[in-house]
Amino acid sequence: MAPSLVETIPVRPVESIEPPTEQIAAKDKSQGTYKEAFAQSAHTTNYEAELKGSAKHPPAAYPHYLPYWDNVTYPPLEPFEAYEHGKDADPAFVNLLSGAADVADLTANIGAEVKGVQISKLSKAGKDELALFVAQKKVVAFRDQDLADLPIQEALDFAEYYGPSHIHQASGAPKGFPKVHLVHRSADDTTARDYFQDRTNSITWHTDVSFEMQPPGTTFLYLLDGPTAGGDTLFGNMAEAYNRLSPAFQQRLHGLKALHSGHEQAANAQARHSIVRREPVSNVHPIVRTHPATGEKALYVNPQFTRRILGFKKEESDNLLKFLYDHIALCADLQARVKWEKRTVICWDNRVTAHTAILDWQDGQRRHSARLTPQAERPFETAFQE
Ligand SMILES: O=C(O)CCC(=O)C(=O)O
Numbered sequence: 001m002a003p004s005l006v007e008t009i010p011v012r013p014v015e016s017i018e019p020p021t022e023q024i025a026a027k028d029k030s031q032g033t034y035k036e037a038f039a040q041s042a043h044t045t046n047y048e049a050e051l052k053g054s055a056k057h058p059p060a061a062y063p064h065y066l067p068y069w070d071n072v073t074y075p076p077l078e079p080f081e082a083y084e085h086g087k088d089a090d091p092a093f094v095n096l097l098s099g100a101a102d103v104a105d106l107t108a109n110i111g112a113e114v115k116g117v118q119i120s121k122l123s124k125a126g127k128d129e130l131a132l133f134v135a136q137k138k139v140v141a142f143r144d145q146d147l148a149d150l151p152i153q154e155a156l157d158f159a160e161y162y163g164p165s166h167i168h169q170a171s172g173a174p175k176g177f178p179k180v181h182l183v184h185r186s187a188d189d190t191t192a193r194d195y196f197q198d199r200t201n202s203i204t205w206h207t208d209v210s211f212e213m214q215p216p217g218t219t220f221l222y223l224l225d226g227p228t229a230g231g232d233t234l235f236g237n238m239a240e241a242y243n244r245l246s247p248a249f250q251q252r253l254h255g256l257k258a259l260h261s262g263h264e265q266a267a268n269a270q271a272r273h274s275i276v277r278r279e280p281v282s283n284v285h286p287i288v289r290t291h292p293a294t295g296e297k298a299l300y301v302n303p304q305f306t307r308r309i310l311g312f313k314k315e316e317s318d319n320l321l322k323f324l325y326d327h328i329a330l331c332a333d334l335q336a337r338v339k340w341e342k343r344t345v346i347c348w349d350n351r352v353t354a355h356t357a358i359l360d361w362q363d364g365q366r367r368h369s370a371r372l373t374p375q376a377e378r379p380f381e382t383a384f385q386e
Pocket residue numbers: 017183208221231232233234355356357358371
């Protein structure tokens with residue numbers, strides 16, 4: 001992709017899907033540059049309240065998971081040969097599920113809930129089956145997990161079975177663990193309420209960091225602390241979104257490629273005087289990608305990071321992308337709204353799903369979770385078949 005195209009595409013405002021940077025940086029505006037403020041981040045009121053609690057809320061349950069913005073930059077991500085463990089899995093899922101207390105579908109076409117399986121303790125065969133099970137179900141809530149209570153490095157080692165950890169270009173991370181991506185809104189943060197001063201909804205459908213050459217596959221997000229109600233995460237089945245289209249339309253999408261850009265997310269972080277850990281990148285991916293284990297085809301565009309369909313004029317590209325985004329957003333019949341509980345790990349396959357946080361909880365409650373993000377193969381497509 002010629003870099004000039006990236007520059008000529010108008011920068012559209014991209015909502016931050018990385019809440020913590022926004023929150024701390026907003027405080028920093030009155031305190032000089034972010035970097036100055038960062039040096040004293042442990043002394044900001046907000047951070048202190050998180051550590052110590054206040055009259056209104058308890059301290060953070062997992063203080064070593066509070067976001068920290070180290071000022072370290074990283075070289076570009078290196079290409080690597082991805083290995084798809086789902087291909088080695090026994091589709092009977094004996095090693096994953098035979099000891100489960102309960103396995104239930106959340107809807108008819110997306111999502112499952114599993115109780116009584118400790119994913120951090122799975123055998124190799126169990127881990128392979130997890131990859132395939134999640135690829136089939138698209139998103140799985142594993143209840144009563146110990147991931148948050150393990151040393152952070154052990155949690156990372158578990159996830160890295162599936163691929164090398166992605167280091168996010170702009171998000172806060174636990175101190176010393178830049179490979180862990182944090183989602184954090186402190187208990188005295190009013191973003192969830194403030195958001196609706198300017199917007200009618202908080203929905204930001206996306207698939208994680210699709211601008212990377214090898215975006216994540218099997219991904220784990222675990223709750224550290226959450227509101228009593230609300231703050232669910234909504235997932236959509238992008239393979240089913242593809243299947244719903246007519247064969248003629250599917251055929252038209254095959255062969256099309258789209259540009260995905262991380263430049264706006266980086267610019268956003270810079271504008272907030274936050275950190276950017278790497279030179280931002282853009283990559284071109286097929287609009288219909290194939291899952292390496294299931295062979296399923298899935299729509300692979302999202303309004304956060306996809307910018308342009310290559311070879312189409314702007315209006316053509318905008319219109320087709322708008323249709324696809326509307327299709328993804330409107331199909332409540334291929335979505336699951338997954339509820340968090342303490343000690344829940346939600347695992348999804350970024351190659352065949354889209355997701356969005358829902359910012360609907362009441363003020364005065366912390367929402368804090370950590371993501372382990374193994375990278376996978378470069379998206380590829382296989383031929384259209386009727
Ligand atoms: O906060 C959430 O519910 C989802 C956050 C998210 O998009 C992610 O961790 O990838």
